[in-house]
Amino acid sequence: MLLKPHSRVQVFEGAEDNLPDRDALRAAVAIRQLAEGLTADDLLLVLISGGGSALLPAPIPPVTLEEKQTLTKLLAARGANIQELNTIRKALSQLKGGGLAQAAYPAQVVSLILSDVVGDPVEVIASGPTVASVHSVQDCLHILNHYGLRAALPRSVKTVLAQSDSDPHGPHSCGHVLNVIIGSNALALAEAQRQAEALGYRAVVLSAAIQGDVKSVARFYGLLTRVAGAHLTPPVTRASVEEEAQLWELAAELHLPDLQLKEALEAVVEAGGPVCLLAGGEPTVQLQGSGKGGRNQELALRVGAELGQRPLGPLEVLFLSGGTDGQDGPTEAAGAWVVPELASQAAAEGLDVAAFLSRNDSHTFFRCFRGGAHLLHTGLTGTNVMDAHLLFLRPR
Numbered sequence: 284m285l286l287k288p289h290s291r292v293q294v295f296e297g298a299e300d301n302l303p304d305r306d307a308l309r310a311a312v313a314i315r316q317l318a319e320g321l322t323a324d325d326l327l328l329v330l331i332s333g334g335g336s337a338l339l340p341a342p343i344p345p346v347t348l349e350e351k352q353t354l355t356k357l358l359a360a361r362g363a364n365i366q367e368l369n370t371i372r373k374a375l376s377q378l379k380g381g382g383l384a385q386a387a388y389p390a391q392v393v394s395l396i397l398s399d400v401v402g403d404p405v406e407v408i409a410s411g412p413t414v415a416s417v418h419s420v421q422d423c424l425h426i427l428n429h430y431g432l433r434a435a436l437p438r439s440v441k442t443v444l445a446q447s448d449s450d451p452h453g454p455h456s457c458g459h460v461l462n463v464i465i466g467s468n469a470l471a472l473a474e475a476q477r478q479a480e481a482l483g484y485r486a487v488v489l490s491a492a493i494q495g496d497v498k499s500v501a502r503f504y505g506l507l508t509r510v511a512g513a514h515l516t517p518p519v520t521r522a523s524v525e526e527e528a529q530l531w532e533l534a535a536e537l538h539l540p541d542l543q544l545k546e547a548l549e550a551v552v553e554a555g556g557p558v559c560l561l562a563g564g565e566p567t568v569q570l571q572g573s574g575k576g577g578r579n580q581e582l583a584l585r586v587g588a589e590l591g592q593r594p595l596g597p598l599e600v601l602f603l604s605g606g607t608d609g610q611d612g613p614t615e616a617a618g619a620w621v622v623p624e625l626a627s628q629a630a631a632e633g634l635d636v637a638a639f640l641s642r643n644d645s646h647t648f649f650r651c652f653r654g655g656a657h658l659l660h661t662g663l664t665g666t667n668v669m670d671a672h673l674l675f676l677r678p679r
């Protein structure tokens with residue numbers, strides 16, 4: 284960042300690889316001191332984004348940074364979700380779970396928040412530095428038990444957990460705070476919808492809360508394409524009626540609270556022409572192989588494989604999945620796009636889609652396939668509101 288000489292703005296960098304480190308700790312100490320020095324005449328403006336948990340580590344003594352790092356890594360490696368992970372982080376932190384807001388009291392606090400968590404829960408994003416924690420020690424012990432970590436807890440962690448029941452950051456302490464979500468997956472999708480409409484598509488947002496295993500999510504988009512395609516290019520066959528039943532069943536299994544499936548299918552019928560269905564969120568990949576890839580490239584490749592299984596009728600289809608931060612997993616691409624012909628075209632190039640998928644090697648696949656033409660390269664966008672999934676359909 285370019286700062287003017289003698290600027291009063293101080294920039295701290297830290298938390299490389301999204302893990303709390305000494306640099307982040309130094310920043311957290313400086314932020315705490317700044318907040319503690321404020322008076323009732325001050326306004327503290329807090330800008331919060333995903334990654335904030337690792338950027339603002341202030342373990343409650345005697346817990347050390349290393350102990351917190353180890354516990355966080357262990358929980359993540361054992362499959363704890365972000366809600367569980369951040370419940371533990373909050374219990375062990377001076378600044379998370381409303382701690383920063385409490386330190387700033389009696390100053391007024393306004394938090395402007397970019398959401399990288401499905402459903403935009405302000406208490407979970409970056410572990411809610413300005414949102415009072417409502418979790419109890421029992422919740423923490425339950426999580427630690429569930430992941431088999433309770434027995435191995437360092438003494439310091441046990442001490443802090445034992446203290447925290449009698450000394451919560453307390454909801455009463457956040458009346459001087461305004462938390463506002465200013466960026467989210469739903470907002471990104473709304474803008475993408477406007478852009479698609481400007482390009483002549485009938486665009487409908489299906490959901491901003493896509494979660495679940497990437498295989499199920501890919502199957503969902505495969506079925507959605509067939510069902511929407513049948514509505515777009517009638518007649519609707521008995522097979523597509525069955526597929527529609529399967530689609531509804533799968534949607535129920537995926538628990539997508541905001542899903543607008545009925546509305547989307549009605550819009551497709553009405554449109555009769557080019558349609559763009561938009562959704563977003565964050566599917567999960569259970570890594571089995573040692574390949575190179577990311578959630579979005581894996582989802583696109585799986586959807587491509589689904590679409591190629593049976594002919595789709597007189598329909599042009601394109602599915603795209605991209606990370607809004609411009610980086611999909613540890614790759615330089617943001618995501619990828621596919622068409623139903625993908626598997627057969629890949630086979631002609633000697634590439635076996637199933638083999639790449641079994642190794643979680645989607646990035647290698649897309650780098651080879653058509654010389655990388657299906658990779659989505661946006662460069663880092665500087666923000667992260669999870670992933671966007673776009674399905675384009677057009678009658679031939």
Ligand SMILES: Nc1ncnc2c1ncn2[C@@H]1O[C@H](COP(=O)(O)OP(=O)(O)OP(=O)(O)O)[C@@H](O)[C@H]1O
Binds near residue numbers: 399576581610
């Ligand atoms: N080979 C792979 N194939 C598919 N997905 C992968 C692969 N390697 C890592 N991932 C996925 O990439 C993600 C890790 O990358 P990253 O560090 O960008 O994650 P993140 O911080 O959760 O993502 P984001 O910053 O986009 O929210 C995880 O979701 C992980 O499952």
Ligand SMILES: O=C(O)[C@H](O)CO
Binds near residue numbers: 335337369400410
């Ligand atoms: O920092 C965090 O806790 C995650 O990115 C979720 O917001």
